[in-house]
Amino acid sequence: MSAAIRRRTLPGFGLTMGLTLTWLSIIVLIPLAGLVLKTFELSLDQFWGIITSRRTLNALKTSFGLAFLAAIVNLIAGMVIVWALTRYRFPGRRIFDAIVDIPFALPTAVAGVALTSLFAQKGWLGAPLAELGIKVAFTPIGIFVAMVFIGIPFVVRTVQPVLQDIDKEIEEVATCLGASRWQTIWRVILPSLFPAMLTGFALAFARAVGEYGSVIFIAGNLPNISEIAPLLIVIRLSEFRYADATAIAVVMLLASFLVIFAINRIQRWSQSRVVQS
Structure with a gap:
């Protein structure tokens, strides 16, 4: 039966x-x-020689290091944006909500050109920053800016529906029980949002690591300075060194898988704790 x-x-x-x-x-x-x-x-020695070369290590460090920092910034900024769009009503809220999705729809090449022109030394933002001694375009800072730009929607669209589903009465109950506003956020709201926050972080990180189109325009692409791993793979392919390109790609694949796997394990652990509580 x-x-x-x-x-x-x-x-x-x-x-x-x-x-x-x-x-x-x-x-x-x-x-x-x-x-x-x-x-x-490739032989094992050849494979090891490719992935441990100075240029490859610097490219991987640039891609993964800046992607991780960009994902952290996107997580913090995304939470602020989600809170404002979900918990408050203000003129133009729907417009701002739609603007969040622009990096989704915008071609990456267009995003790269726009960011480069904006942060160039004579650009609207690049000129005042240059006067302060800060150069963004054609530096690792430019890569970081591009990764933040393309990653922010992943955090917002992942966390927003979860926050919308949290009943506001829970916050009111916590307030009636004597919890301050910050205590309500830290002990009531954030534990419920934590799995979604990790998911948004992982998606933003994964997108930033593999981003190519918007980054190459603003990066400068200098070997050992502002060269990302996807660009190095393309260079190796253009040189018909296919095995070399796949070796770098495999390292990126394994590293990304390990990071996302660790985040998923933490997410499952946090979900189990929420259910038990």
Whole structure:
């Protein structure tokens, strides 16, 4: 009887699971497997020599380090934006809510050109910053700015629906029980938002690590200074050094997977704690 109920509750499970595995294999697993298999054309010494070269290490450090910093900034700024859009009503709120999605729809090349012209030494923002001795365009700071620009929607759109679903009566109850506004935020609201915050952080980080179009215009692309790992991969491909390019790509893939896996584990742990509480 229970087996029949389960079959009625989940109709077509075998078919949908088969289609899911087939689709994921064609779109995700097979290309990734091909990427890994391509590196077997290199010996272990060759592979190690490529990924530990000064240029490769600097490119990976630039991509992952700045992506991590950009994700942290996006998380903080995104939480402020989400709070303002969700908890307050003000003129133009819908317009500001729509503006958040612009980095989603804007072509990355257009974003790169716009940021470069804005932060160039004669740009609207670049000129006053240059007078202060701060150069943004064609430096690692420019890469950081581009990563922040393209990553902010991931945090906002991930956290916003969760905050909207939190009943305001919970905040009122906490206030009636004597909690201050900051205590309500730290002990009531943030624990409920923490899994969504981690998800937004992971998405912003992953997008920033793999970003190419908007970054190369403002980066300057100087080896060992402002060269990102995706650009180095493209350079190796243009030199027909396919195995070298795949070696760098595999390192990026493994590093990104480990970071996202760790974040997902923390997310599951936080969700279990929320359920238990």
